[in-house]
Amino acid sequence: xxxxxxxxxxxxxxxxxxxxxxxxxxxxxxxxxxxxxxxxxxxxxxxxxxxxxxxxxxxxxxxxxxxxxxxxxxxxxxxxxxxxxxxxxxxxxxxxxxxxxxxxxxxxxxxxxxxxxxxxxxxxxxxxxxxxxxxxxxxxxxxxxxxxxxxxxxxxxxxxxxxxxxxxxxxxxxxxxxxxxxxxxxxxxxxxxxxxxxxxxxxxxxxxxxxxxxxxxxxxxxxxxxxxxxxxxxxxxxxxxxxxxxxxxxxxxxxxxxxxxxxxxxxxxxxxxxxxxxxxxx
Amino acid sequence: xxxxxxxxxxxxxxxxxxxxxxxxxxxxxxxxxxxxxxxxxxxxxxxxxxxxxxxxxxxxxxxxxxxxxxxxxxxxxxxxxxxxxxxxxxxxxxxxxxxxxxxxxxxxxxxxxxxxxxxxxxxxxxxxxxxxxxxxxxxxxxxxxxxxxxxxxxxxxxxxxxxxxxxxxxxxxxxxxxxxxxxxxxxxxxxxxxxxxxxxxxxxxxxxxxxxxxxxxxxxxxxxxxxxxxxxxxxxxxxxxxxxxxxxxxxxxxxxxxxxxxxxxxxxxxxxxxxxxxxxxxxxxxxxxxxxxxxxxxxxxxxxxxxxxxxxxxxxxxxxxxxxxxxxxxxxxxxxxxxxxxxxxxxxxxxxxxxxxxxxxxxxxxxxxxxxxxxxxxxxxx
Numbered sequence: 001x002x003x004x005x006x007x008x009x010x011x012x013x014x015x016x017x018x019x020x021x022x023x024x025x026x027x028x029x030x031x032x033x034x035x036x037x038x039x040x041x042x043x044x045x046x047x048x049x050x051x052x053x054x055x056x057x058x059x060x061x062x063x064x065x066x067x068x069x070x071x072x073x074x075x076x077x078x079x080x081x082x083x084x085x086x087x088x089x090x091x092x093x094x095x096x097x098x099x100x101x102x103x104x105x106x107x108x109x110x111x112x113x114x115x116x117x118x119x120x121x122x123x124x125x126x127x128x129x130x131x132x133x134x135x136x137x138x139x140x141x142x143x144x145x146x147x148x149x150x151x152x153x154x155x156x157x158x159x160x161x162x163x164x165x166x167x168x169x170x171x172x173x174x175x176x177x178x179x180x181x182x183x184x185x186x187x188x189x190x191x192x193x194x195x196x197x198x199x200x201x202x203x204x205x206x207x208x209x210x211x212x213x214x215x216x217x218x219x220x221x222x223x224x225x226x227x228x229x230x231x232x233x234x235x236x237x238x239x240x241x242x243x244x245x246x247x248x249x250x251x252x253x254x255x256x257x258x259x260x261x262x263x264x265x266x267x268x269x270x271x272x273x274x275x276x277x278x279x280x281x282x
Numbered sequence: 283x284x285x286x287x288x289x290x291x292x293x294x295x296x297x298x299x300x301x302x303x304x305x306x307x308x309x310x311x312x313x314x315x316x317x318x319x320x321x322x323x324x325x326x327x328x329x330x331x332x333x334x335x336x337x338x339x340x341x342x343x344x345x346x347x348x349x350x351x352x353x354x355x356x357x358x359x360x361x362x363x364x365x366x367x368x369x370x371x372x373x374x375x376x377x378x379x380x381x382x383x384x385x386x387x388x389x390x391x392x393x394x395x396x397x398x399x400x401x402x403x404x405x406x407x408x409x410x411x412x413x414x415x416x417x418x419x420x421x422x423x424x425x426x427x428x429x430x431x432x433x434x435x436x437x438x439x440x441x442x443x444x445x446x447x448x449x450x451x452x453x454x455x456x457x458x459x460x461x462x463x464x465x466x467x468x469x470x471x472x473x474x475x476x477x478x479x480x481x482x483x484x485x486x487x488x489x490x491x492x493x494x495x496x497x498x499x500x501x502x503x504x505x506x507x508x509x510x511x512x513x514x515x516x517x518x519x520x521x522x523x524x525x526x527x528x529x530x531x532x533x534x535x536x537x538x539x540x541x542x543x544x545x546x547x548x549x550x551x552x553x554x555x556x557x558x559x560x561x562x563x564x565x566x567x568x569x570x571x572x573x574x575x576x577x578x579x580x581x582x583x584x585x586x587x588x589x590x591x592x593x594x595x596x597x598x599x600x601x602x603x604x605x606x607x608x609x610x611x612x613x614x615x616x617x618x619x620x621x622x623x624x625x626x627x628x629x630x631x632x633x634x635x636x637x638x639x640x641x642x643x644x645x646x647x648x649x650x651x652x653x654x655x656x657x658x659x660x661x662x663x664x
Contacts, residue, residue, distance in 0.1 A: 058658070060658045063662065126523070155588075226529070230526065230661040231657060231661040242654075246651070
């Protein structure tokens with residue numbers, strides 16, 4: 001064997017185990033599940049969309065899907081609105097505050113999500129920390145902050161900020177200081193620099209952050225299960241309930257395929273924006 | 283080169299020694315084999331308090347009483363891995379071999395599934411002398427394929443400091459809830475049996491419980507549940523926190539302890555345990571209402587192809603003695619599997635308030651639909 005052929009064979013051998021793992025543990029079960037949802041319940045012939053029609057006909061499931069999309073969009077917007085300024089601040093500021101913030105913002109990454117959820121509940125619940133402070137400041141009626149969409153959003157924001165700041169920050173690092181200085185020399189203010197220089201150059205990391213955040217929050221289970229209300233529920237909780245509590249496997253898999261389709265649309269946007277970048281720099 | 287160890291040779295020696303250490307003891311003759319106790323494997327599906335009951339109380343006492351046996355417990359937390367155990371037993375039957383599962387505490391649905399394949403020993407009085415101590419109707423429910431050794435039921439806990447005249451019937455309870463909004467809660471039925479029991483009690487107000495407790499299942503029978511959904515939906519504004527259903531049995535007990543609510547349905551063994559440990563205020567009393575909330579027994583099953591049938595039968599028989607049943611009461615505050623009359627008078631006095639008959643549990647399929655319909659009709663308000 002030539003040296004090149006040997007190296008090629010070695011590369012193939014190294015890639016095969018994870019490929020097999022992916023094929024047999026992820027791809028094959030997923031394909032089997034999708035085929036399952038397309039087979040009619042009575043065992044008739046030919047693919048049918050009856051399962052999807054039945055699932056979408058259930059009012060609570062439709063409400064859950066709508067609720068999930070709404071909570072995801074609000075959470076992603078909130079995380080983005082908080083992380084971009086923080087990333088900009090960390091990129092362009094020197095000084096002690098920036099250094100301290102630079103360490104603090106990563107902390108939620110190291111806290112397990114279950115613990116973070118329980119901490120958030122204790123913090124925000126009626127008779128909890130926030131409520132007690134508000135009481136001492138004079139407020140007597142306290143809005144419910146946990147066991148509803150607000151609780152889910154607050155917890156998701158807390159958990160996802162480090163990830164968003166890290167990716168946006170990495171994109172901002174790639175922007176040369178010379179470009180910023182050049183813009184300032186020509187007379188551009190901070191806002192103009194941001195809109196014309198930083199935003200376009202940071203477009204790909206922004207797309208990546210938004211799409212990964214969406215997929216992450218959309219499919220989450222732990223936070224909605226612990227911090228969410230009884231109804232409507234996020235899709236992750238609903239799917240789990242249909243499978244383990246209501247013993248309805250087909251409905252659960254159908255919902256999983258629907259969730260996958262929604263996430264796939266967002267994933268397509270991610271792939272398109274990344275490959276556009278590859279083509280651009282090639 | 284001088285003084286440098288021959289690394290390869292050293293590594294080879296270490297590797298050879300490790301391989302030898304692993305394999306050689308296995309081939310040494312087991313001199314103590316003749317006197318070694320027989321090890322029984324007991325698979326337990328449950329929660330941490332049940333694991334403690336078995337590993338800290340029951341099995342050591344059994345080992346002391348019968349030194350020729352030693353029991354090993356395999357814990358299946360919340361039933362995780364139960365399907366694997368069932369498949370193992372089924373595979374042993376199909377392959378014509380014995381299985382290492384000597385005793386299994388599991389859900390009725392697995393016992394049900396295994397009956398068709400003949401996986402379990404049908405226990406009778408000539409195999410187990412203590413079988414006669416079990417109330418006959420409990421044995422009839424399992425057909426002799428599994429033995430109830432402990433039980434519990436859902437009861438009503440109320441804080442006597444705030445509730446001077448506790449409601450005695452289900453209708454009284456509903457009236458009390460409407461008169462005292464925000465002071466009652468039951469957990470989401472997906473997360474705890476105490477919530478399921480309250481929902482079932484609303485259903486049993488309009489239908490005969492026995493229709494749903496057997497093995498038959500017909501989804502059309504659930505149309506009779508509609509008045510119950512209306513009742514529970516109307517009750518929603520009077521619930522704790524405007525219709526919030528906590529996540530789990532323990533969450534409701536905690537609300538009771540923090541005096542956020544004054545009445546709640548709770549499991550008898552959990553609440554007695556909490557009272558014993560001081561986690562509930564002393565003013566909390568327990569009672570059973572009329573008609574009673576549901577309850578059930580935990581049963582153990584004996585696989586027919588167990589490797590140590592004789593030892594397993596001995597363990598099972600010992601489990602039904604007053605000595606073992608008292609451990610059930612002391613460790614987890616459960617009801618005994620045997621009839622109450624075999625328990626000492628002091629125990630019967632302690633349980634006088636709650637040791638009453640309970641309503642039957644709906645079977646697994648009806649229970650699954652109960653949870654789904656509750657979610658659709660009550661929580662989501664469809």
